[in-house]
Amino acid sequence: MARTAANRAVPDGDTWVRSALAQLGRVSGVHRVGLALAEGGGRRLLFSASDRDNDLALDWCEVDAYEDVPLNHSVRTGEPVVGSLNDLASLYPAFIARQPTTTCALACVPITMADQVHGGYALFYDTLQRFDHRQLANLKEIGERLGAGLRRVQRATTYASRSLADEPVPDAALAATYSVAADPRAVAPARHFARSVLATWGIDQDTIDTAILCLSELVTNAVIHTEAGCQLRVVLDRGVLTATVRDGGSRLVVDLSRVPLEPLAVHGRGLQIVSALSSRWGSELDAVGMTVWFVLEPA
Structure with a gap:
């Protein structure tokens, strides 16, 4: 499925993507490269490659993140x-x-920033490789360098609409969005909304309890650390639950490796809970505010 500029994972990132493909193409022995970007941590990835016609517009296709191929893994x-x-x-x-x-x-390698995976790249070699420690370290460094560049693009990105309700939903997926006022008293109604929706969708109680705990932490963080409230969204796509909280004013990107371990460090504790209980999570900071998402996968 082709993707338009309005709903790509990096709306203002054409220059970054072309630069990334060119940089990867200069790796010795490589004749083709691929690039995949995660969309909010859910089931979908956007994929492009160096052998596509990307001159006028980047040629993306949408793929199932659970398709059994090396880059997706x-x-x-x-x-x-x-x-x-x-x-x-x-x-x-x-x-x-x-x-x-x-x-x-x-070689398929994750693109990372602050210990979060934002996508991955694939290098197709025309010669056999040793993949020794030094080569693997270089490949990891490339992934981190690409992640840092992607983060810079995200921070400069502006959107025509920041509403989670405007984001595309996969065919046959279920989605629900809720706006949370900039008031700590609004956290409880947000929890009730999410619990009611997930129960209506037939999600098991353990998964609901985990999702509500994680969402409560993220919504609380958003309300406490901004003055603009937030939105939450839950999407159920073929058994995989993705939950997203988008605020309207945060300027902080959290590196979980630097979060203090003291239980009273409320902001850090919340993110540690999300990290511990979810299959994966991540954050994106654009020119307006922060989006944090997490995924709960079937056992």
Whole structure:
């Protein structure tokens, strides 16, 4: 599915994407590169590659994040997937069978920032690779460098609408959005809304309790640290629950590795709870405020 400029993961990021593809294409021995960006942590990734016509407009396609291919696995888990095609054939037989004979080895590496995975890149090599410690460290460094650049683009991005209700929803997915006033007393009604929606969708009680705890922490953080209130959104897509909280005034991007461990550090404690209970989570800071999301996957 082609994507338009209005609903891409990086609306103002054409320059960054083209630069990233060019940088990856200069890696020695590489004849093709791919780039995937996560959309709010849910089931979808936006994918483009160096062999597409990206001159006039970036050629994105939408893919299922749970499709059993190496790059998707790397984005979901935050772990690199590397090896010769022979090495990877038993793990990804259908994907490897589709590769041309010019590809001898593959490296799929997450794009990270502040220990959060925002996407991943794939390098298709025309020669076998050692993938020793030094090479793996270089590949990780590239992913971190790309993540830092992506974060800078996000911080400068402006949107025609910041309403979560305006974001696209996958076909057959369920979605609900709620606006939270800039008042600590508004947190309880937000919890009630989310619990009622998730119960109506038939989600099991343990998952509901986990989602409500995480959402409560994020909504509380947004209300306490901004004066503009926030929105929350829950999306259920083929058994995967994605919850998002978007505020209207935060200027803080949290590096979880630097969050204090004291229980009374309320802001840090909330994010630690989200990190501990969710399958994955992340944050994006644009020119207006912060978006924080988390994912709960089926067991």
